[in-house]
Amino acid sequence: MKAIRAGRLLFGKDLRVLGRSRGLVAVLIGYPIVIAILLAIALSGGDRRPAIAFVNLDAGARTVQVGEERLSVDDYAARLEDDVDLVRLTPAQADEALADGRVSAVLTGPEGFITDLQSGLKPPVLQLATNPRSPIEAQAIERNLESAVFRLNQALATAYVTQVLNLVDLIQKGGTVGIFGRSGTLLGLEESERNLAQVQKALIADGKPALAKKVAGLRDYISGVGGNLELAKPAAQAIASPIRLEVREGPPGREPLSALGIAGALVVGIGLVGVLLAAALLSAEREDHVLSRLGRGLAGAGTIIWQKALLAAIACTIVGYVLLGIVALSTSITIGRWLLWLPALLLAGLASGAFGLLVGALARETRTALLAGLMLALPLAVIALIPGNDIAYWVSAFAGFGPAARIFQGLLVDPEVTSSTYVGMGILAVVALVYGVAARVALGRRMHA
Amino acid sequence: MGAPLLEARGITRSYGSFEALAPVDLTFARGERVALTGPNGAGKTTRLTILAGVQAPSGGTLEWTGESASKVGWVPQRPALYPRLTTRENLRLFAGLEGSDDPPATADELIRRADLGDFADRRAGALSTGTMQRLNLAIALAGAPSLLLLDEPTGTLSPDQRVRLWQWLADLVRSDDMALLFSTQSVEEAARHADRVIVLARGRLVHDGPANALDEASFMALVGDDA
Numbered sequence: 001m002k003a004i005r006a007g008r009l010l011f012g013k014d015l016r017v018l019g020r021s022r023g024l025v026a027v028l029i030g031y032p033i034v035i036a037i038l039l040a041i042a043l044s045g046g047d048r049r050p051a052i053a054f055v056n057l058d059a060g061a062r063t064v065q066v067g068e069e070r071l072s073v074d075d076y077a078a079r080l081e082d083d084v085d086l087v088r089l090t091p092a093q094a095d096e097a098l099a100d101g102r103v104s105a106v107l108t109g110p111e112g113f114i115t116d117l118q119s120g121l122k123p124p125v126l127q128l129a130t131n132p133r134s135p136i137e138a139q140a141i142e143r144n145l146e147s148a149v150f151r152l153n154q155a156l157a158t159a160y161v162t163q164v165l166n167l168v169d170l171i172q173k174g175g176t177v178g179i180f181g182r183s184g185t186l187l188g189l190e191e192s193e194r195n196l197a198q199v200q201k202a203l204i205a206d207g208k209p210a211l212a213k214k215v216a217g218l219r220d221y222i223s224g225v226g227g228n229l230e231l232a233k234p235a236a237q238a239i240a241s242p243i244r245l246e247v248r249e250g251p252p253g254r255e256p257l258s259a260l261g262i263a264g265a266l267v268v269g270i271g272l273v274g275v276l277l278a279a280a281l282l283s284a285e286r287e288d289h290v291l292s293r294l295g296r297g298l299a300g301a302g303t304i305i306w307q308k309a310l311l312a313a314i315a316c317t318i319v320g321y322v323l324l325g326i327v328a329l330s331t332s333i334t335i336g337r338w339l340l341w342l343p344a345l346l347l348a349g350l351a352s353g354a355f356g357l358l359v360g361a362l363a364r365e366t367r368t369a370l371l372a373g374l375m376l377a378l379p380l381a382v383i384a385l386i387p388g389n390d391i392a393y394w395v396s397a398f399a400g401f402g403p404a405a406r407i408f409q410g411l412l413v414d415p416e417v418t419s420s421t422y423v424g425m426g427i428l429a430v431v432a433l434v435y436g437v438a439a440r441v442a443l444g445r446r447m448h449a
Numbered sequence: 450m451g452a453p454l455l456e457a458r459g460i461t462r463s464y465g466s467f468e469a470l471a472p473v474d475l476t477f478a479r480g481e482r483v484a485l486t487g488p489n490g491a492g493k494t495t496r497l498t499i500l501a502g503v504q505a506p507s508g509g510t511l512e513w514t515g516e517s518a519s520k521v522g523w524v525p526q527r528p529a530l531y532p533r534l535t536t537r538e539n540l541r542l543f544a545g546l547e548g549s550d551d552p553p554a555t556a557d558e559l560i561r562r563a564d565l566g567d568f569a570d571r572r573a574g575a576l577s578t579g580t581m582q583r584l585n586l587a588i589a590l591a592g593a594p595s596l597l598l599l600d601e602p603t604g605t606l607s608p609d610q611r612v613r614l615w616q617w618l619a620d621l622v623r624s625d626d627m628a629l630l631f632s633t634q635s636v637e638e639a640a641r642h643a644d645r646v647i648v649l650a651r652g653r654l655v656h657d658g659p660a661n662a663l664d665e666a667s668f669m670a671l672v673g674d675d676a
Contacts, residue, residue: 293529298546
């Protein structure tokens with residue numbers, strides 16, 4: 001009871017002190033929010049199209065006939081330019097440009113590309129090399145090119161199917177044909193069947209019924225083939241006209257933010273608020289010389305730690321909801337699961353707050369604590385935003401940022417809340433506990449030194 | 450001298466193999482004013498912080514006489530208070546932490562006793578050095594202590610502020626029947642404002658006797674080259 005009373009009194013004192021330190025609050029809370037918003041905008045990507053080098057190693061200038069067109073590797077690449085900006089370079093120039101950062105990736109059409117495309121024996125391959133120093137951009141380019149190649153494949157498939165349908169038409173109705181380098185006149189099934197009917201009639205008139213019967217079997221076969229080809233047409237037409245996704249623009253004046261951008265903003269915002277606020281509050285106790293007074297049984301190290309961790313967690317939760325509110329009001333993104341955000345934001349705040357308390361307990365003065373907190377928290381928070389990288393996740397998990405980033409992304413985009421969200425919350429609780437205990441030990445030593 | 454209050458037997462403090470405080474037996478009685486003096490590094494502050502409960506001794510025992518006697522008021526050398534809170538808010542907070550049933554009333558009483566009425570609603574950080582030291586002392590009184598420990602209480606005060614502070618401390622000892630133990634670098638201050646003077650040198654007790662038996666010359670003889 002005494003510890004709870006002491007914690008409640010110190011909690012109220014901290015709120016009062018913060019209320020009177022507007023400059024400090026502006027730095028501790030305003031600065032992270034501004035950084036978070038800027039980061040969200042930056043991670044959203046905007047309309048910037050990264051430059052990609054294109055290297056053509058299929059030097060034979062061979063082409064493949066697709067429908068009415070004859071395509072080379074360069075023509076193939078040109079069709080990708082609707083989605084990305086390609087710069088045609090030699091292999092050496094491309095490697096240099098990638099190393100210098102003048103291009104974000106190198107797309108290579110390897111030798112034998114057209115042969116593979118023409119033969120159909122193995123799928124033609126385009127090779128993509130991205131800059132490992134820009135993993136976020138690399139992932140965006142990969143997704144961009146994947147969708148571009150998918151659309152191009154679809155266009156090629158449509159051209160091929162149209163070509164096949166024309167051939168089917170020729171087989172049925174006859175006409176002039178030019179394919180695979182040859183040309184000639186095709187009789188067609190319908191004309192063949194008509195000719196056979198005349199032959200059958202003439203054989204009967206000549207008193208050769210046995211021969212006429214054989215011709216009748218041939219006419220049945222031709223009729224059957226024609227019927228089957230007719231049945232194949234709708235299936236081929238379905239391939240030629242696949243399902244298309246129509247993307248409509250959102251309401252005017254609203255900037256679309258990606259889930260990564262919002263999660264990044266939350267992680268950086270909450271991370272900085274939690275770490276800086278907790279570090280500043282604890283180191284201020286030391287700077288005010290009150291630790292020796294409190295440590296004489298008025299408030300133990302554990303009480304001071306939990307009350308400040310709770311305050312940091314509540315501040316982080318408020319900042320988190322403010323950022324989510326800004327996103328919900330100023331963008332077209334729908335933020336749901338408002339109640340489930342509460343434990344996620346509280347635990348993320350608790351973890352970063354406990355981390356800040358350890359920094360505050362170790363630092364000798366408030367300025368040192370703030371600087372150390374910023375220097376440790378900012379890179380860890382940014383590392384947490386590297387997508388799909390387990391090493392980055394676990395490095396940033398040291399301050400709870402990695403699990404927080406995944407929980408936030410999951411709450412934003414996952415159709416259902418999965419067990420990984422709850423596992424992430426568990427990790428945050430463990431991180432908070434570990435740093436809380438470490439901060440308590442460090443503070444205890446300071447109080448009784 | 451009044452009733453016995455505290456017996457500190459064989460209190461020591463070591464840091465690794467270094468013995469900062471040698472074992473010393475000390476007794477304190479109600480109504481007694483005791484000065485702790487000695488050269489720099491003699492162990493004055495360390496001994497005070499152990500008696501105050503700020504740090505634990507490496508050895509020895511503290512034996513208090515009476516059920517509620519073990520309440521200690523601690524006045525560190527640098528004011529230990531919240532500069533962004535007002536005088537009244539500081540006193541209410543520490544009264545609450547000391548377990549007062551009515552912190553606002555306790556704070557008002559302390560404001561009256563410390564003559565802080567004119568500064569009650571002023572932020573502590575804006576107070577003059579002397580007024581801040583009075584607040585520092587008033588906070589230590591919030592728990593109604595029977596032993597008041599002060600670490601060089603007049604180190605930063607002007608002469609007139611010192612006079613006022615010593616007068617108030619003398620009144621407190623009389624009115625509250627408490628014991629007073631203060632550290633000081635000044636032999637003259639120790640002799641003038643204490644009933645008894647304890648002299649330490651290199652963590653060891655070199656003198657414990659009536660204040661009127663100590664002067665500058667005898668002090669120098671006791672501490673030798675350490676002074």
